[in-house]
Amino acid sequence: MTFTQRVFSGIKPSGDLHLGNYLGAIRRFVPLQDTHETLYCVVDMHAITVWQDPVDLKRWTYEIAAAYIAAGLDPRKSIIFNQSQVVEHAELGWIFNCVARVGWMSRMTQFKDKAGGEGGENSEQVSLGLYAYPSLMAADILLYKATAVPVGDDQKQHLELTRDIAKKFNHDYKKQIKALGGKGDFFPVPETLATGPAMRVKSLKDGSKKMSKSDASDMSTIYMMDDADLIAKKIKRATTDADALPSEAAGLAGRAEAENLVGIYASLSNRSVDDVLGEFGGQGWGVFKPALADLSVAVLAPIADEMKRLVSDRGEMDNILRDGAARARTIAEPVMAGVRDIVGFVR
Ligand code: TYM
Numbered sequence: 001m002t003f004t005q006r007v008f009s010g011i012k013p014s015g016d017l018h019l020g021n022y023l024g025a026i027r028r029f030v031p032l033q034d035t036h037e038t039l040y041c042v043v044d045m046h047a048i049t050v051w052q053d054p055v056d057l058k059r060w061t062y063e064i065a066a067a068y069i070a071a072g073l074d075p076r077k078s079i080i081f082n083q084s085q086v087v088e089h090a091e092l093g094w095i096f097n098c099v100a101r102v103g104w105m106s107r108m109t110q111f112k113d114k115a116g117g118e119g120g121e122n123s124e125q126v127s128l129g130l131y132a133y134p135s136l137m138a139a140d141i142l143l144y145k146a147t148a149v150p151v152g153d154d155q156k157q158h159l160e161l162t163r164d165i166a167k168k169f170n171h172d173y174k175k176q177i178k179a180l181g182g183k184g185d186f187f188p189v190p191e192t193l194a195t196g197p198a199m200r201v202k203s204l205k206d207g208s209k210k211m212s213k214s215d216a217s218d219m220s221t222i223y224m225m226d227d228a229d230l231i232a233k234k235i236k237r238a239t240t241d242a243d244a245l246p247s248e249a250a251g252l253a254g255r256a257e258a259e260n261l262v263g264i265y266a267s268l269s270n271r272s273v274d275d276v277l278g279e280f281g282g283q284g285w286g287v288f289k290p291a292l293a294d295l296s297v298a299v300l301a302p303i304a305d306e307m308k309r310l311v312s313d314r315g316e317m318d319n320i321l322r323d324g325a326a327r328a329r330t331i332a333e334p335v336m337a338g339v340r341d342i343v344g345f346v347r
Contacts, residue, residue, distance in 0.1 A: 003037045007193075008146035010041035010083065010137075013060030014052060015213025017067050019222040020201035022300075023267045024152025028196070030072040032150065039144055039328060040068050042082040042321075045089060046137070049130040050114075062311050065321060067224060070306035081324030083140065088332040092139035093132070095343060099169050100135045104161055108134055110154070138162040142169075142187045143332045150193040153200040154210060159192040166190070176342045186342060198267035204238040207256025222296065225304050232293040235261075240285050247281025249273040265292050268299050 009029060011021060032038050042064045047057060061082050068080055083089050105111065111131060116122035129136075137158050141149055142165070149159055170177070170185040177186045203209040205220040215221050222234055240257050252259040252273070262280075265288075266273045280288050310317060340347055 003035065005036045005148055006144055006146045007032050007036040007038045007148050007150065008041070008141045008144050008190075009039075009150050010043040010046070010140055011064050012043050012047045012213075013057055013064050014047040014050065015060065017064060017224040018201075018211055018213060019224070019264065019296075019300075020152065020198075020211040021213075022067075022071070022224060022303075023198035023201055023264065024154075025150065026067060026071045027267070028150045028193070029068070029078075032148075033073060033077045036148065038073075038078040039146070039331075040073060040078055040080050041140060041328075043137075043140065045083045046133060049127055049133050059311075062314065062317050063225075063307065065317055066307045066310035067303065069310060069320070070303045075320045075324065079324045079327045081321050081328050085321065085325035086143075086328050086332055088143055088329070088336045089136065089139055091336060092143050092339060093136035095339060096135035096138050096142075096165050096169075097132055099172065100138070100161070100165050104164065105131055105134060108161070109157060134158045134161045135165065138165040141190055142166055143335055144328070145188055145335060146190055147188050148191045148193050153194055156192055156194055159190070159194075163189050173342045176344070180338075180341055186338065196267060197263040197273050201264060202256060202260040204234055204260075206239065207260055222300075224300060224307065226300070227304075228297040228301055231296050231300065232290075235289050235293040235296065238289070240289075244282055244284050245277060245280045245288060247277050249277060251277070251281075261288070261292060265295060268295050 007029075009025060011017070011025060017026075029038065029040055042061050044057060044061050047060070065080055065082070068078075069075060073080060111126075111133070114122070114130060115126045138161065141162055149162075151159060166185075166187040166189045169187055173186065177184075201211045203211050203215060203217075203220040204222070205217055209215075209220075211221050213221075219234055219237055222231055226234070238257070238261060240261065241255055243255070243258075245258065245262070246252060252262060262273055262276055265271075266276045269276070280291070337347075
């Protein structure tokens with residue numbers, strides 16, 4: 001089947017996958033493969049912007065590719081690959097380094113968080129790659145002229161920057177694009193797909209922090225590979241207030257931890273928050289938490305089992321990633337050839 005819209009998204013192999021990655025990204029990738037042409041990448045070149053042990057980097061790369069498939073992505077429908085097997089990502093990333101402005105990068109909150117505030121107090125410690133990371137991310141997306149990008153909330157700012165880079169490239173090279181026979185813009189300005197109840201899954205221990213791969217407290221994060229007992233234990237110990245659940249979404253205002261757990265329930269069950277509260281409104285945590293634990297295990301356990309099976313066959317995983325990279329390259333190569341001509345590189 002041929003589709004008119006193309007989707008690209010990626011996950012960094014820099015830690016164990018967690019519930020936030022699943023609900024904010026992977027779970028939402030799956031239905032798109034029936035309505036769009038889809039490319040889902042394991043962005044290993046992004047991962048090394050902070051130090052990665054090479055053995056872990058490989059393990060996590062396979063694990064993410066396995067999670068994609070275990071969660072329902074079909075490698076025949078979706079192009080599944082790791083970024084470093086398609087070298088054009090780096091080439092276009094460099095060109096975008098020359099399109100993007102230093103000031104744009106300096107405003108990225110993720111960089112400021114890692115480099116230590118506005119002044120970048122830690123900037124002697126962080127890599128140059130970490131600073132330039134958003135232009136590589138723009139290259140990932142625009143190399144395929146993707147029109148839609150499903151991500152969680154924390155990536156929205158990087159997507160805005162991708163849009164700015166696409167617009168600036170189209171503007172700066174307008175004359176050449178026309179001279180080479182282009183009718184309008186060379187790059188599309190991609191749309192961010194980030195709506196739903198679990199776009200920012202919070203830490204189970206602190207409703208003001210997002211669930212992340214690098215949280216110091218293991219009890220704050222549900223990992224995709226956690227077993228049923230551990231998932232139940234983490235949910236049981238999740239921080240909450242003492243009040244009963246409200247009967248509609250508005251009643252969750254100012255109750256970050258409660259909002260988080262209800263959002264997770266809604267997302268895992270494909271229901272709206274209001275619908276979930278229609279069922280649990282007036283109940284206490286003693287009822288809600290066990291129900292959430294059961295639901296989480298019912299959804300996550302089969303995925304974890306399938307992930308384990310898939311990663312144990314590295315030969316098969318290598319075949320899938322190699323085939324995905326070859327298909328990705330057939331889209332990337334003509335786009336890159338166009339970019340080289342537009343920029344004025346002799347070839
Ligand atoms: P990464 O690897 O940090 O996260 C992968 C995806 O998971 C989402 N996510 C969450 N969603 C909800 N709640 C959370 N607590 C949570 N934590 C993570 C992220 O929003 C993301 O969608 N820069 C990207 C990877 C990337 C990319 C791309 C994404 C590189 N190139 C091109 C899209 C398109 C990143 O570091 O994601």
